[in-house]
Amino acid sequence: MPFSLAIVVPAYNEAQVIDSFHSRLGAVLDAIDATAHIVYVDDGSQDETWARLCALADRDPRVEAMRLSRNFGKEAALTAGLDHVDADAVVVIDADLQDPPEVIPALIERWREGNDVVYATRGERDGETRTKKFTSAAFYRVMERVSDTPLPRDTGDFRLLSRRAVEALRELRERQRFMKGLFAWIGYRQAAVTYHRDARYAGSTKWNYWRLTNLAVEGITSFSTAPLRIATWLGVSAAGLAFLYGLWVLLKVLIWGDPVRGYPTLMVVILFLGGAQLLALGVIGEYVGRTYSESKRRPLYYVESRRGGRPPFT
Incomplete structure (x- = not known):
């Protein structure tokens, strides 16, 4: 036909x-x-x-x-x-x-x-x-x-x-x-x-x-929306690790006194938390940018x- x-x-x-x-x-x-x-x-x-x-x-x-x-x-x-x-x-x-x-x-x-x-x-x-x-x-x-x-x-x-x-x-x-x-x-x-x-x-x-x-x-x-979910869990994981590390530092002070902590450890923590935050912001930015583009119609x-x-x- x-x-x-x-x-x-x-x-x-x-x-x-x-x-x-x-x-x-x-x-x-x-x-x-x-x-x-x-x-x-x-x-x-x-x-x-x-x-x-x-x-x-x-x-x-x-x-x-x-x-x-x-x-x-x-x-x-x-x-x-x-x-x-x-x-x-x-x-x-x-x-x-x-x-x-x-x-x-x-x-x-x-x-x-x-x-x-x-x-x-x-x-x-x-x-x-x-x-x-x-x-x-x-x-x-x-x-x-x-x-x-x-x-x-x-x-x-x-x-x-x-x-x-x-x-x-x-x-x-x-x-x-x-x-x-x-x-x-x-x-x-x-x-x-x-x-x-x-x-x-x-x-x-x-x-x-x-x-x-x-x-x-x-x-x-x-x-x-999986990237947003991943960013959320990455932030939760980073916060959890930072909390555990802070708890470990506190226990060390209470048990062994207050020794001088090393510069490398401090930099590792700062870079890890900063990187996790920037990654999460980048993912959020991708979605915000798409929302902005759609809003212009x-x-x-x-x-x-x-x-x-x-x-x-x-």
Whole structure:
């Protein structure tokens, strides 16, 4: 039975790969009995990405290109695409060809079984270092333990969403966005499709370890209060140890007199208590900063221009 299918593709400095990606995506969509609509979201690229997207929109009636007014980040670009589409099923996929478009039919098959969210779980992962694989696996396992909304392991943004799942996501307008967590938070029936993740086709990754670390902090603080709880227990532990040490000093004075205590011991105590306090304040600051950002209620993104495709979703 024919249905409408939208593909949301965020892109940032992907000029080297965008034509190859579209060629493979187009071949997949040609074999699917669906009315397809492809929305490319240029997240303020600084290379020729926008020019190439405009060229695709001019020659392929299925393509619509959106350019954001600046680089708002991938999470905002995904949100812009999801806000714009109107289809029975929506697939979110990156343009770097690490997530092969050929997996889309398998996602559709699971969706037809009644699932609202079908996420693509990475089996083998080419082109990634052992450090990257280890830190990625560690992050998902930490999230399983500290979050009330566990994330599926080894799963990125590549997935299919039903119409009602997309409508649910549109209601979540928080500024500090961690899309993997939001995809899981909405609930509904979810299923997995395992696939082989390829190495990047061309260009270089935009996700260095600094940005990945920031994303991990974003995910943990957005979907868990565990860091605050840890800071509380760290403060209690530090206070308890300080009390026990003070009691020991008092007993020493009462039993053996008042010998001169050493400088190293004093410095250890000061540094321990000071470090514990600064750590707790830093964790609290992360949450206060997020509260401040949410209170300003700024728009998530601005669209500078569009090319091709259908009128925007209203």
